[in-house]
Amino acid sequence: MKKRERKEETGNDSKAIEATSSLSSVSRRSVLKGAIGLGVLASTGGLAMNLASPGSAGAAVRQLPKKWDEVIDVVIVGSGFAGLAAAAEAAGQGAKVVILEKMPTYGGNSIINGGAWNSWDDKYHLRKKLNLGDDSWELFKQDTLKGGDFYNYPELVEVMVKNAPDATNLLMDDGVKVRDTLPRMGGHSAYRTYMAVEGVGRGITEPIKRIAEKRGARIRLGTQVSWIWRKDADSPVLGVEVTKEKKKSNIRIKRALVLASGGFSRDVKMRMTFNPSLVPEYTCTNQPGATGEMIRYAQAIGAEAIQLEFIQLYPCAEPETGILDTPAVYPYTGTGYGLIYVNKAGKRFVSELERRDVVSNAQIKSGAKPTYSIFSEQIIQKLAVPKEEIEKGMAKGRIWKTDTIGELAGKLGIPADALQETIKRHNKFIEDGKDLDFNKPITKNMLPLVNGPFYAVAQWPAIHHCCGGLRINTSAQVIDIWGKPIHRLYAAGEVCGGVQGSNRLGGNATTDCVVFGRIAGTNAGKEKPLA
């Protein structure tokens, strides 16, 4: 048992009492110091509670470090898309930038994601080139808001969609190569998803990392932030405590701290705190480090966290382990080209163009695990998937390929006549331009499943994305519980809430990360250095 030391700080108490003359300042200043409450107003009793983590040394009042071990302009927590984009921009402003990554490898969820992001245009006008109809930032915004049940903060969504083409251009300039395809995915009313040729997020993280490092930013692996230093509720962020192996040290931050540490899908306790239905039995697509402690550290210095209960399932994960491997991407990107989802009975059970939450719930209710995506050679060609990628997926038993639907049904162990009937019916819907069963919006880009070879991939929902998180404004500043920005504290990506609302549309995470990462990094780098 550790004894908690309580240090008498009469100075703080008296200051807080002085501040009672202004209601707003008493509330802002003193709650974090633990000075508010009847005991203090009556000026009896010692210090009240504050939010320092229990069990840590001097938990009652954490003393600021007496000396700092080093000084860095901009510290970024997390090395995924948002952290790397922020690092590239901050270093571009001439700041000394260090990314702290607690895992032994860089890239977080970003390096293992599907390598897809959304934009309504780019400088090469890919959508026009592929003759895939119209799009606009307004439409993109509307889709995102609708997909998020209008829980999204509209001003944040607007920043994301308006900056999406710029972000896309920059990624391409940085060296991200895109496939010659632009899928339409669930919840989107346009063809707007760009795909990295690698078919995985590494195709995006590597180029941004290269740029960031070229500009002088450095990544420190295996280095975990274990506290954020702030003097009081009016103070800017002053630094961070970091833990490497078991050794703690303190970094003074001269310009700003950027939190780009991702969500908490891998922390069963935390996700069940906000959504008790997400029981431990669920698998998860995330990397093991997605455990959300930075959200708690930020809350402990007064940051507001919003909408933490909105935790999304990915409907197409590998059924046994929950990982989002390369074959788990086709069921999601193929929907705009006529790929269908069927259950164990060989029947469709949802509109394939539905949002992730709707599809996931329909799968769970479909009767048996798993469900399957059925598609054809033609659809694979539309997705510009390299042949080797399919062959690898088949070798791993993730993709089935047959010449006829009947054979495919045999491989999957589902009734062949039912599957044939389902496909015949869906082909007719495409021909007639109307889905009589699930009212899927049929487009002329959808291909009937007539000519083989045919393919199937098994899929099942897994916990995927935390839509909620820290509250930020359009400048990526973290907002405190009183509604004011915390000075020199920025956040971007999945660690934030309010951009995706209750349900994120596929491909919006990368756009969110790159757009807000750049804003956070630019603003952090522009902060006037503290003396």
Place this chain on the structure above:
Amino acid sequence: MKKTALMITMSAFFGLVYLLAGNITLEAAKPAKSKEAAAPRQSCVTCHPDFAPVLPKGHPPAAGKDIGACTTCHKPDVSGKAAANAFSARLHRAHEGKTDCVLCHTWVPGKSFGLLGQKLTWGKPSKEEMALLKQVSGTWATSTYMDAGHGKKNVTCMGCHGKALPAEGDSVENDRCLECHGPLEKLQAKTAPKDLPDRNPHKSHLGDIGCTVCHKGHKESAVYCLQCHPNFQMKLK
């Protein structure tokens, strides 16, 4: 609790032995620290009055009282090359846990760490750092971890860590590992599964990852891949 009780019993017992021995004062029965300080400086000849029995066959006779007997021929290596050093390794392994470092090494805490009679320094370990070095050199000599495997192959601290003595939290760069275990392409070819060649632990989809992500020097190694891919058949040799 148990440990403390044991220690009390033991010190009481030894105290009694010393008293019964009669020619030792009460002061000498105090904790080992003060005893050590009071004791005359030991040297190689305290245990090896004659070096011949511990020298390899055909080794010319060695003369001297301390490590100088060896270093006249076996020049200490300060190059920090990633290579085996049989002399250094054998000497360390043979004495691990039996003698104190400063029997051969010179050490001014926080200032220097060298070798008796030699003008060289491998770093400036503090008292805490030295405690860690002692602990780690213990696992290097006897553990079931990767460090002991290197120890048996005559690779000492600097073989992996380079010129300077390692400090807490130090890692080893891939290039050093590959000096002996490379080139990377060869290593990758060796570990490529026949059926699923892209499920190769040395060709990760996470890019250029550190060898030390899986291969830990001084603690239990573990296949990192399995954290997300529990079904993979992968084992560390």
